[in-house]
Amino acid sequence: MRIAICVKEVPDPSAEKRIDEGTNRLVRAGENTLNPYDRHAIEAAVRIKEGPAPDTEITVVTVGPESAARSVDRALAQGGDRSVHVADEAAAGSDLLGTARILAAALRRDQYDLILLGQQAADAECYVMAGLVAELLELPCVTQAASIEVGDGSVTVKRQVETGYDTVRAQTPCVVSVSDAINDPRYPPLPAIMGAKKKPHEVLALADLGVDPASVGAAGAGTRVGGLSKPEGRGDTVLIEDDGTAAEKIIEFLVEKKVVA
Amino acid sequence: MAGIAVLCELQGGQVAKGSLGVLEEAARLGAAIGEPVTAVVTGSGLDDAALADLGAHGAATVVAADDPRLGAGLAQPVVDACAAAQEAGQYRYWLAGASIMTADAMAGLAARLGAGIVIDAVELVADGSDLVTRRSGLGDSVLAHCGFATPVGVVVTRANSFAPTEGATGSAPVERIQPSFRSWSEGVELVGHEDAEDSGPDIGAADVLVAGGRGLGDAGGFAMIEDCAAAFGGAVAATRAVVDAGWYPYSAQVGQTGKTVSPKLYIACGISGAIQHKVGMQGSGTIVAINKDKNAPIFDYADLGVVGDLHDIVPKLAELVRARG
Ligand SMILES: Cc1cc2nc3c(=O)[nH]c(=O)nc-3n(C[C@H](O)[C@H](O)[C@H](O)COP(=O)(O)OP(=O)(O)OC[C@H]3O[C@@H](n4cnc5c(N)ncnc54)[C@H](O)[C@@H]3O)c2cc1C
Ligand SMILES: Cc1cc2nc3c(=O)[nH]c(=O)nc-3n(C[C@H](O)[C@H](O)[C@H](O)COP(=O)(O)OP(=O)(O)OC[C@H]3O[C@@H](n4cnc5c(N)ncnc54)[C@H](O)[C@@H]3O)c2cc1C
Numbered sequence: 125m126r127i128a129i130c131v132k133e134v135p136d137p138s139a140e141k142r143i144d145e146g147t148n149r150l151v152r153a154g155e156n157t158l159n160p161y162d163r164h165a166i167e168a169a170v171r172i173k174e175g176p177a178p179d180t181e182i183t184v185v186t187v188g189p190e191s192a193a194r195s196v197d198r199a200l201a202q203g204g205d206r207s208v209h210v211a212d213e214a215a216a217g218s219d220l221l222g223t224a225r226i227l228a229a230a231l232r233r234d235q236y237d238l239i240l241l242g243q244q245a246a247d248a249e250c251y252v253m254a255g256l257v258a259e260l261l262e263l264p265c266v267t268q269a270a271s272i273e274v275g276d277g278s279v280t281v282k283r284q285v286e287t288g289y290d291t292v293r294a295q296t297p298c299v300v301s302v303s304d305a306i307n308d309p310r311y312p313p314l315p316a317i318m319g320a321k322k323k324p325h326e327v328l329a330l331a332d333l334g335v336d337p338a339s340v341g342a343a344g345a346g347t348r349v350g351g352l353s354k355p356e357g358r359g360d361t362v363l364i365e366d367d368g369t370a371a372e373k374i375i376e377f378l379v380e381k382k383v384v385a
Numbered sequence: 386m387a388g389i390a391v392l393c394e395l396q397g398g399q400v401a402k403g404s405l406g407v408l409e410e411a412a413r414l415g416a417a418i419g420e421p422v423t424a425v426v427t428g429s430g431l432d433d434a435a436l437a438d439l440g441a442h443g444a445a446t447v448v449a450a451d452d453p454r455l456g457a458g459l460a461q462p463v464v465d466a467c468a469a470a471q472e473a474g475q476y477r478y479w480l481a482g483a484s485i486m487t488a489d490a491m492a493g494l495a496a497r498l499g500a501g502i503v504i505d506a507v508e509l510v511a512d513g514s515d516l517v518t519r520r521s522g523l524g525d526s527v528l529a530h531c532g533f534a535t536p537v538g539v540v541v542t543r544a545n546s547f548a549p550t551e552g553a554t555g556s557a558p559v560e561r562i563q564p565s566f567r568s569w570s571e572g573v574e575l576v577g578h579e580d581a582e583d584s585g586p587d588i589g590a591a592d593v594l595v596a597g598g599r600g601l602g603d604a605g606g607f608a609m610i611e612d613c614a615a616a617f618g619g620a621v622a623a624t625r626a627v628v629d630a631g632w633y634p635y636s637a638q639v640g641q642t643g644k645t646v647s648p649k650l651y652i653a654c655g656i657s658g659a660i661q662h663k664v665g666m667q668g669s670g671t672i673v674a675i676n677k678d679k680n681a682p683i684f685d686y687a688d689l690g691v692v693g694d695l696h697d698i699v700p701k702l703a704e705l706v707r708a709r710g
Pocket of ligand 2: 243244251268304485597598599600601623624625626627638639640641642643644654655656657658659660661662665675676677678681693694695696
């Protein structure tokens with residue numbers, strides 16, 4: 125099987141994030157990391173390779189600046205075989221539509237049986253990339269998979285919907301995004317981290333993919349941010365650290381708030 | 386391009402409340418920017434009389450696509466139906482309240498039309514003759530005023546952002562369209578469905594909810610949560626992560642895809658506080674969060690945040706509550 129995994133580099137989810145008032149873009153302060161949700165997609169692919177389809181090749185695909193190479197290596201260390209990294213200044217400022225166009229162009233170069241994505245990116249949390257990419261590639265799509273079973277010419281996926289759980293069968297090739305409960309991703313051992321750099325890396329520009337720079341990036345964005353404002357918050361949080369008396373302090377707080385008598 | 390189309394979703398044969406709320410909001414906005422509103426309904430075996438009732442919620446016209454392929458809750462055939470409606474109606478905007486199906490359908494439609502798409506819009510605002518969204522981001526710390534650079538704009542509004550009026554009356558003409566289905570839209574087949582069992586306590590009615598997330602470590606961790614909930618005379622809630630993992634039944638899930646609750650007290654244990662969880666419980670009176678990570682997003686909207694290990698704190702909390710009698 126040939127599996128592609130779309131991974132995104134995001135600002136460390138635990139670091140402070142803000143949007144620059146001048147450019148309306150996310151300030152990627154602090155260390156960048158591999159989107160934690162994408163680790164579940166990699167793990168899902170590795171389990172297919174370890175189980176039903178041992179001759180599987182796993183390709184990690186990303187759209188992002190050159191610095192995203194670190195996250196590509198992190199993904200490869202977790203079990204990828206090779207990477208495709210689209211890095212181009214003209215891609216900066218891409219929205220969902222632009223990113224999907226670039227991803228689709230990168231994915232179209234190879235014949236993948238299965239294209240996996242995470243449930244959402246930890247920074248922008250749009251959670252719909254799979255639907256855009258599938259439509260551009262003209263492939264069947266299943267999102268938020270809680271389990272994936274590989275069959276002959278199809279995959280069977282269990283997924284949560286508002287009324288319960290659906291089981292759906294998608295013909296391959298297809299696009300699947302996975303829920304963060306599908307598995308517990310393993311942490312790569314040190315040799316795998318060291319070995320990731322030596323795996324085949326392809327770095328491509330938009331021109332290599334035949335993508336018109338005017339259709340992506342800030343220039344080609346379908347959405348336009350005209351300003352920013354502060355939402356109304358819930359009010360202040362009282363934050364305490366447990367020093368062994370947290371339970372007592374919770375009760376005190378609830379009594380004070382008259383939630384418990 | 387003219388007009389606003391609202392994709393209305395059927396859930397259990399009825400138009401979902403979320404869809405009705407968005408339809409009404411679209412009508413308010415349409416009046417302000419001078420665009421009529423069309424409700425687009427897709428399904429199998431649709432009833433014209435029920436569709437006409439959408440006039441009560443602001444639809445000037447109802448467009449219905451009726452086909453067995455639209456009856457399984459799969460998004461891609463709905464993309465074909467929306468594209469057919471778009472071809473006939475040339476709408477400027479497409480709106481939908483977020484659900485598993487509608488978000489994917491709007492994503493596919495945006496890709497097919499080359500349209501900009503805004504996710505998680507919490508407000509719709511008239512800017513002259515244009516629609517501009519307020520897109521909540523970064524753990525609800527910022528609202529981006531997000532409009533469109535493309536001839537068509539697609540908006541997915543956050544679940545629970547707009548509530549419909551009860552008891553409204555009115556009627557709208559119904560037009561039927563027949564989509565042509567693309568080969569890839571027929572590549573997914575529904576082969577089974579398990580309905581969420583509504584057994585156990587009704588979490589919507591409980592005054593106190595003690596909620597457990599993946600921080601419990603394993604399914605066994607819920608024994609502690611159940612005990613604490615019992616001490617408070619409340620019920621147990623859960624996140625999607627633990628429901629998907631099979632640790633706890635779906636009927637207890639709170640959030641975008643699960644239930645919306647507003648108890649007097651919500652105690653979140655080992656829950657990171659993802660937006661999709663927040664939308665289901667932010668209406669709670671008092672929110673207490675216990676999490677070992679001081680940067681967990683749940684602390685941004687808890688009234689009391691406790692940084693610590695839930696295994697130390699939750700059993701003791703139950704004990705203290707019982708001791709108070
Ligand atoms: C606060 C904020 C809000 C935003 N809101 C919008 C919006 O409403 N509409 C819009 O068009 N843009 C929006 N953007 C821009 C958005 O970040 C980019 O368009 C991004 O490329 C796609 O969104 P996402 O990462 O949230 O996608 P998601 O749909 O959340 O990502 C799902 C999966 O897609 C894959 N993926 C995503 N990006 C990449 C990538 N670059 N390379 C490889 N795989 C990838 C990963 O597998 C990921 O897990 C927003 C940005 C910010 C900072
Ligand atoms: C379309 C869509 C719909 C969704 N619908 C829903 C929904 O309806 N409801 C919902 O909940 N989610 C929903 N989600 C999923 C949501 O995005 C999150 O993935 C999910 O809520 C995470 O669950 P969690 O907090 O249990 O797990 P995690 O995010 O893994 O958080 C676990 C937390 O436990 C803490 N922890 C670990 N150990 C301990 C300890 N010993 N003591 C204290 N704290 C500890 C960790 O610090 C962490 O913050 C949806 C997602 C999508 C894309």
